[in-house]
Amino acid sequence: MIIARTRKDLNKTLQFFSQEPGKLALIPTMGNLHDGHLSLIKLAKLNAKKTITTIFVNPLQFGKNEDYYKYPRTEETDIQKLTKEKCDILFIPKNKNEVFPEYEKLKQIEAGKLGNELCGKIRPGHFNGVLTVVNKIFEIIRPDIAIFGAKDYQQQILIKHMAKNLHPYLSLLKAPIIRSKNGVALSSRNNYLSKTEITLASNLFKCLENSVKSYKKNVLLHEIIDNAKKFLIAKNLDPDYFELRDSKLNIIKDSSFNGKKIFLSSVKINNTRLIDNIEF
Numbered sequence: 001m002i003i004a005r006t007r008k009d010l011n012k013t014l015q016f017f018s019q020e021p022g023k024l025a026l027i028p029t030m031g032n033l034h035d036g037h038l039s040l041i042k043l044a045k046l047n048a049k050k051t052i053t054t055i056f057v058n059p060l061q062f063g064k065n066e067d068y069y070k071y072p073r074t075e076e077t078d079i080q081k082l083t084k085e086k087c088d089i090l091f092i093p094k095n096k097n098e099v100f101p102e103y104e105k106l107k108q109i110e111a112g113k114l115g116n117e118l119c120g121k122i123r124p125g126h127f128n129g130v131l132t133v134v135n136k137i138f139e140i141i142r143p144d145i146a147i148f149g150a151k152d153y154q155q156q157i158l159i160k161h162m163a164k165n166l167h168p169y170l171s172l173l174k175a176p177i178i179r180s181k182n183g184v185a186l187s188s189r190n191n192y193l194s195k196t197e198i199t200l201a202s203n204l205f206k207c208l209e210n211s212v213k214s215y216k217k218n219v220l221l222h223e224i225i226d227n228a229k230k231f232l233i234a235k236n237l238d239p240d241y242f243e244l245r246d247s248k249l250n251i252i253k254d255s256s257f258n259g260k261k262i263f264l265s266s267v268k269i270n271n272t273r274l275i276d277n278i279e280f
């Protein structure tokens with residue numbers, strides 16, 4: 001695997017790879033790689049000749065009181081894992097100026113109305129930061145394919161909207177959520193949790209599954225959502241939101257909706273926020 005830490009090195013590497021025919025797939029990450037991330041690389045390898053992973057903890061997407069400084073950075077083990085997966089290129093910028101040369105003057109992309117709902121409501125400006133960095137990475141790398149996880153469902157929908165306008169020739173793929181045995185969606189932030197908290201966290205997926213069952217049994221939607229929130233609170237999971245939306249994240253108001261839909265939730269365990277969802 002070739003590791004580039006500067007734009008200059010990255011450009012040289014990309015030029016070298018562009019001499020060979022075949023598609024290039026990009027997997028943007030913030031590092032601290034787990035099996036969820038690695039599943040994206042496996043999917044990339046099935047769909048493209050070459051794969052490039054980026055590891056960049058993007059300051060723009062963290063709020064003032066969020067965990068930017070304590071976010072787990074595990075460069076050495078990440079490199080080992082990517083090498084094992086036979087990723088071709090890793091771009092791990094040595095500082096933020098390698099991504100945003102004029103960081104102070106940066107004009108961010110606006111995520112719009114959906115960017116202020118669900119996770120955007122509790123993390124103001126978060127999705128502007130996400131879209132700004134993803135757009136920049138698309139511009140720098142110009143991949144044929146980019147892969148995002150369904151775990152960050154709202155993120156991948158907003159990226160789809162952004163890419164439709166700004167990167168119309170790029171194909172986006174959505175990878176399924178990888179979970180641990182007890183159902184907890186893998187996440188770098190699970191590292192913040194104690195064993196007891198991880199056990200509590202497994203109730204989020206249980207709650208999503210039970211809500212799907214209730215929907216299929218025609219239980220009224222507002223009852224399902226009330227019960228879900230009560231259940232989460234009883235398990236010491238403080239819900240930021242628990243909602244049913246359609247696959248484009250439009251609001252669904254009643255239980256008669258027949259199309260593809262998704263329960264989405266964000267909960268806090270002490271100071272750690274976890275998100276999860278289930279499509280059906």
Ligand code: AMP
Nearest residue numbers: 029030031036148149151152177178186
């Ligand atoms: P992150 O490093 O958290 O920014 O995540 C990088 C990419 O990995 C995003 O597209 C995430 O949606 C995806 N991802 C994170 N966790 C999982 C998971 N448990 N299953 C599948 N994809 C995931």
